[in-house]
Amino acid sequence: MNRFLFPFFLCCITFSFAQNLKLSPDDFLISGDTRLTANQCYQLTYDNNWSSGSLWFKKPIDLRAAFEMELDVMLGCRDEDGADGIVFVFHPKIQKIGFAGEGMGFAGLRPSVGIEIDTWENEHLLDPSYDHVAILKNGIIHHDYNMAGPNRLPNLEDCKDHRVRIVWLPDEKKMTVYIDGKGYIYFKKDIIHKIFKGNSTVYWGVTAGTGGFTNRHAICFEKIDFKEAVPIIPLSTSLQNQLVSGETITLPSLQFENGQSKIRSSSFVELDRLAEFLKKYPDTKIEVFGFTDNKGSESANQAISSARAKAVAKYLISKGIPKGRINAKGFGEAYPVTSNLTKADRLLNRRIEFRMTRIIP
Ligand SMILES: [Ca+2]
Ligand SMILES: [Ca+2]
Structure with missing residues (x-):
């Protein structure tokens, strides 16, 4: 049964920024309202109506290998009337952005896995009234189609940075999301086959959007540590x-x-x-x-x-x-x-x- 499996070292080399984070703006493809604001820091949306932005890492990653990223996330200063949120996205093509507003730049990207941090209640999507985290798939933001969540978060629209850590363990097929040091959500799923149709090479990006209500959304990278997919030249x-x-x-x-x-x-x-x-x-x-x-x-x-x-x-x-x-x-x-x-x-x-x-x- 395992004749199609092959040792890991054939497919991956370690590509780690863990010790010395040196991500250059050239490493990313940005779109919409995304702007570099400081070393390793990007604004994704303005505190304006219908602002949206995305940032994609140009090199693909291989989901057969472990992955960890850590960043500071700012979801703005408006709590009661702040919107809409940020999504961390995995997608097979380097994509610019999905729909803004309630779509948070993620809606419509298919196939995909998205970790949303959503600060605005859209009742028709079954959003809870509080800030929440959920794992979405295939660009669908309706909670009936979640992979996990929505799970309650404390108010994150408090003008402060919040540390988000995402860990992928391929052997367990498990992705866990920590916010300010606490594990808030995870899923276990064979996403390579169930979502990406057997293709383990995906890109990752971060998207955000505002709509009728607004907040400034921004991120600063702290740590990126993953294995890089390496092209295999001959028909080996x-x-x-x-x-x-x-x-x-x-x-x-x-x-x-x-x-x-x-x-x-x-x-x-x-x-x-x-x-x-x-x-x-x-x-x-x-x-x-x-x-x-x-x-x-x-x-x-x-x-x-x-x-x-x-x-x-x-x-x-x-x-x-x-x-x-x-x-x-x-x-x-x-x-x-x-x-x-x-x-x-x-x-x-x-x-x-x-x-x-x-x-x-
Ligand atoms: Ca929402
Ligand atoms: Ca809130």
Whole structure:
């Protein structure tokens, strides 16, 4: 049963800021009203109506490895009429922001896990009247669909910093949230499979929003300690295992002629191994998705991403994989895995993703 498991050291290296926290603003993608305010500190919303902001760490994390983060959170100074709150989000794509107001920048992000600290009672969402913490999923903020909570917190809209600590233990599949030193909520769930469909690589971010009522929301990082997902270059045993378990993989050696959909001959070796592998699992289908960076026009990017995905499909067909097992599609510049700001980032965004799925009879 465990043939798809492989030792941890193959997938992860420790990436720890614990001793010497040096997060640079370049490590984050910010949007909306988010502003750097001091070293390691960010404002997420203004104390204005309909303010919202997000901050995403640019590097993905691997949920198969342990994770711990600690930060100071400011939820503003208005208690009676303060709103709406902050959400810590895990999501497979680097996303900017969901809906503001009661959505707190989280609503609509799917698939996802979100830890909300909510300071405004929205009765139609079954919010309690007090400040509360809950674990949400898939961008849904209604408490009927919680993973945990809502649990009562003391009033946090007191103009003070509150220390939030989030700990993920993959072996126990357990995430615990501590606020000012006290454990207020946890969940135990196989989120890699139940939420993220087998894909353990996710991004993390923090979002916040105000609506008709307001507060200034801000955070300061204290400690970030996690294992970083490392790309695996060849179509190795471990990469094959990821494919079998339904995860999305990319083959960094898969390259095309500049500006064309012609596959470079240097990429054939790895594609041949992929074709051999697909022959071993004749009851599966494979999805081949093409993506580009944001250089050039959207329509040209759409066209080339589609042409490249189809070129890969054609190559696999030429190696004996039946056409009906391959679904090739281009998404243009949508769904970048990282920002398009640097050459290295753009290279990551220009990619073909593969995902194997079982044929349902
Ligand atoms: Ca609320
Ligand atoms: Ca309150």
